[in-house]
Amino acid sequence: EKYELKEVTVPRQPNIPKRLQHGPTEQFHAKTVKEYYCPQYFQIMDIISTQLIQRFAQEGLLVYEKLEHYLLTGQASEVLPQYPEIEYHLLSAQITTLSSVYKYTSVSEVVDILRKMPARERCFFSQVQKIVRILLTIPASSCEAERSFSALRRLKTWLRSTMTQKRLNHVAICNIHRDIMDKLDIEAIAKEFAMCCDRRKKVFRF
Structure with a gap:
């Protein structure tokens, strides 16, 4: 009553023409609102779920996720060989040093740390700067x-x-x-x- 919404009712359900009916099974007619809209609800939810899975399963997003995970945890990643400009052994040592001195949980926090860091100190984390630039420039998705x-x-x-x-x-x-x-x-x-x-x-x- 407050929003002047009409009561939800079951709309008219047309019959299937006889020429399109096959077999002895009778046509289903929903008798309640729940019976009518329940299949549509599950169909919509299935489409949304499928689209979300496809969206977040893009190759670029997976590469971005692995690079970010490596920067934050230091665990080895198979995507690093795709970037020949990064020296893996130096990067591993620099991430270990950075994580022992500073506490961070996201790429944005690493960026803030590097920005506030003096220039003479920042030069010791050259490989970390490279991977941060890559993370900030590559598109995570289309x-x-x-x-x-x-x-x-x-x-x-x-x-x-x-x-x-x-x-x-x-x-x-x-x-x-x-x-x-x-x-x-x-x-x-x-x-x-x-x-x-x-x-x-x-x-x-x-």
Whole structure:
């Protein structure tokens, strides 16, 4: 009553044409709401479960997970040979040293430790820096790339068909990283643009 919701009822269930009926089995008609929606509920849950398994079983995500696990635990991983720029023996020793001095449970905490570390001390963890850069740059899944391509459909429409590639790239970056763009001071940017030359100063009256 509070939300003015109608009572859930069993909708009309059409009969299967006789020409499509095979065998003596009678057509099932749900008599209650539970009987009608229960098969649909389990079908939806099965689809969701399957999609989640497929999403998190991507090869890139598994590689990311193994690299992260190695950085946090120091246990050997078979994905390291894929990155010849990493010296395995040095990395193992550096992770052991880092974990004995600092406490961390995530990649972001390792990043914070390296950022706060003095430069002369950070140079002793060169291989740790390499694996952190890899973890921060490789895409864990294709979701972000797919969202970026979906954004292009909204950015370059039929009304913007004359947009050049350079401008499209800039607009796409602004759209993809709009969380950063929202924090920018628009007035400060406009003032900086207007102060670049004398002509702009006269036009914008600065």
